[in-house]
Amino acid sequence: MFSGRIFNGHLIRTQLISGAGLAVPRSSGLSPRRRPRPTQKEKNMAPSATFWDKIAEKYAKQPVSDEAAYQKKLEVTQSYFSPEMEVLEIGCGTGTTSLIHAPFVKHIRATDISQNMIAICKRKAEAQNIANVTFEQATAEDLTVPDGTMDVVMAHSLLHLLEDKEAMMAKVFRMLKPGGLFVTNTVCLGDRMWYMAPLLPIMRLFGFAPLVKVFTVKHLVQTMKEGGYEIDHQWQPDKSIGVFIVAKKPG
Numbered sequence: 001m002f003s004g005r006i007f008n009g010h011l012i013r014t015q016l017i018s019g020a021g022l023a024v025p026r027s028s029g030l031s032p033r034r035r036p037r038p039t040q041k042e043k044n045m046a047p048s049a050t051f052w053d054k055i056a057e058k059y060a061k062q063p064v065s066d067e068a069a070y071q072k073k074l075e076v077t078q079s080y081f082s083p084e085m086e087v088l089e090i091g092c093g094t095g096t097t098s099l100i101h102a103p104f105v106k107h108i109r110a111t112d113i114s115q116n117m118i119a120i121c122k123r124k125a126e127a128q129n130i131a132n133v134t135f136e137q138a139t140a141e142d143l144t145v146p147d148g149t150m151d152v153v154m155a156h157s158l159l160h161l162l163e164d165k166e167a168m169m170a171k172v173f174r175m176l177k178p179g180g181l182f183v184t185n186t187v188c189l190g191d192r193m194w195y196m197a198p199l200l201p202i203m204r205l206f207g208f209a210p211l212v213k214v215f216t217v218k219h220l221v222q223t224m225k226e227g228g229y230e231i232d233h234q235w236q237p238d239k240s241i242g243v244f245i246v247a248k249k250p251g
């Protein structure tokens, strides 16, 4: 969950051993010249979606790495909620966080690039009889939300997986109502695991990792402030590589 996963260390190790998870497209049987060209949307979705689709079921079974920290972040988030709120979650994974928050707000639109993650979300919502969370497959980059319509946008363990987190933060800023909140737990490898930076592209090349960007907490906070956000709450549990931030669009 959003307690500081880079992606999924255990699964990555498993894949390294088994050789599974290679994100190399199977041959379609068509010659390269006759193969239909992918659309921009397909290009955006393909590699990351493949990676996350493959690990979705195992990801769903993984326990939260720091349950106490997770509970604290849930509590802090809920302290900002009220029953009339419209909430968006981007990169919702298997939907755990949105489903927990559902009783505290009017509606949550929860999105993820992976159709397998979304299938798990829908299963869980049905099993828990939760009707005010709408799950939908969408890339963060292509997601359309009218400006100034969201009370809260959440993106947990997502920003470090995006090619352009600055563009995403600007997009979220536009979606938010004045006074709206961007709640994010973000993996910042730049402080304690900077040495991963040269390894990650190689792991990605062989399908053992998704796109992962390396930056520090200081850089993230600075970027948010430059994007117009005010930092309302910031917390980094001891030894965690993730920082939890509630950032406000000035009202």
Ligand SMILES: C[S@@+](CC[C@H](N)C(=O)[O-])C[C@H]1O[C@@H](n2cnc3c(N)ncnc32)[C@H](O)[C@@H]1O
Pocket: 001, 002, 003, 005, 006, 007, 048, 052, 053, 090, 091, 092, 093, 094, 111, 112, 113, 114, 117, 138, 139, 140, 141, 155, 156, 157, 158, 161, 162
């Ligand atoms: C590390 S998981 C975090 C899941 C969940 N937010 C949590 O805290 O447990 C990252 C999630 O982001 C999704 N994701 C990765 N790249 C994405 C993108 N470009 N657009 C939307 N979702 C994306 C993945 O499918 C995955 O479910």
